[in-house]
Each structure stands twice: as C-alpha cells, then as structure tokens.
Amino acid sequence: MKRKSLAFYFITLTVFCQGLPVGAISIEQENAIVDHCESIKDSLKTVQKNDSRTRVYLGGYYEMILSKFIMPLNVKMVESSSPSAAALVENQNNFAVTKTTFANDFVSYQKELEDLIASNCKTEPVKFYDELVAVRQKRKVVSNDVVKIRNLINEHIKLVSGLIAEMQK
Numbered sequence: 001m002k003r004k005s006l007a008f009y010f011i012t013l014t015v016f017c018q019g020l021p022v023g024a025i026s027i028e029q030e031n032a033i034v035d036h037c038e039s040i041k042d043s044l045k046t047v048q049k050n051d052s053r054t055r056v057y058l059g060g061y062y063e064m065i066l067s068k069f070i071m072p073l074n075v076k077m078v079e080s081s082s083p084s085a086a087a088l089v090e091n092q093n094n095f096a097v098t099k100t101t102f103a104n105d106f107v108s109y110q111k112e113l114e115d116l117i118a119s120n121c122k123t124e125p126v127k128f129y130d131e132l133v134a135v136r137q138k139r140k141v142v143s144n145d146v147v148k149i150r151n152l153i154n155e156h157i158k159l160v161s162g163l164i165a166e167m168q169k
Contacts, residue, residue: 025129033125044117048110051139055106062099062149070095070156077163084163091159095152102145109138 025033033040070092077085112135121128 025126029129030125033121033128037121037125037128040121041117044113048113048117051106051113052110055110058146059103062095062102065153066092066095066099073160082163084159084166087159088156088163091152091156095149095156098145098148098152102142102149105138105142105145109135109142112138 070088074085074088074092077088112131116128116131116135119128119131
C-alpha cells in the first residue's frame with residue numbers, strides 16, 4: 001500500500017510539472033511538494049536506482065554490439081576492400097559517438113538527480129520544482145540518445161542484410 005501511495009505522489013508531482021514554465025507553480029503545488037517531500041524523494045531514489053541498473057544493462061549491451069558484431073565485421077570488410085565497407089564504417093563511427101554521448105548524458109542526468117534528491121524540498125519547494133524540471137529534461141535527452149542508438153543498430157542490420165543479399169547474387 002505504501003508503494004502505491006508513493007507512486008501516486010510522484011505521478012501527481014510530475015503531472016503538476018508538465019507544461020509549466022520554470023518557477024511558475026501554484027501555492028497548492030508548493031504545499032503538495034512540502035507535504036509529500038519525503039515520499040517524493042523516496043520515489044526519486046527508486047527512479048535513480050532503476051535508471052542506474054538500466055544504464056549498466058544498456059551500456060553493456062551497446063558495448064557488446066560494438067565490440068562483438070560491428071567492429072569485427074567492419075575489419076573484415078575493410079581488409080577485403082569491400083565497396084560496402086564505407087557505409088559500415090560510417091555507421092560504426094556514428095554508433096561509437098552516440099554511445100559515448102549516451103554515457104556522458106547519463107552521467108550528467110544522474111548528477112543532477114543526485115543534487116535534486118539532496119535538495120531541501122520542505123524549505124525550498126520552488127527551487128526543488130525547478131530542479132525537477134531540469135532533471136526531467138536531462139532524462140529526456142538520455143531517452144533520445146537511446147532512440148538514436150536503436151536507430152543506428154537498425155541501420156547496421158539493414159546494411160548487413162544488404163551485404164548478405166549482395167553476396168548471394
């Protein structure tokens with residue numbers, strides 16, 4: 001039951017935050033932040049823990065794709081002077097850059113989330129709200145990075161499929 005109420009408070013807070021300009025919260029929202037400060041922080045800690053696990057999983061997954069699939073194939077293609085090598089190498093470079101961007105953006109997001117959790121929402125609810133909005137934006141950036149990486153994986157699969165079709169002719 002306690003988890004459901006914590007989730008309810010967190011969801012309520014995030015709904016209040018959507019679409020409002022920074023610093024523009026109502027007295028009711030300020031009071032809700034102050035009244036539910038500890039439960040909000042508990043929910044944020046849960047999000048932080050889950051996001052950390054997800055980042056470790058995705059980071060390992062992306063590294064495995066790069067080191068066990070993309071790079072070895074590209075080395076073989078370059079060695080054999082394949083005409084398809086250029087597109088594969090370009091995709092590999094884009095993947096590596098986006099993977100690094102993902103890692104950097106995630107570290108930035110986690111740092112701001114830690115600062116948010118450490119802030120005092122009881123005495124400074126408006127500042128807490130503003131920091132929450134900034135953290136949500138950082139989290140969205142990380143989410144967009146994941147989408148970019150997935151698109152690059154799909155692009156690599158298409159390139160490899162085209163290579164296979166070319167080789168079967």
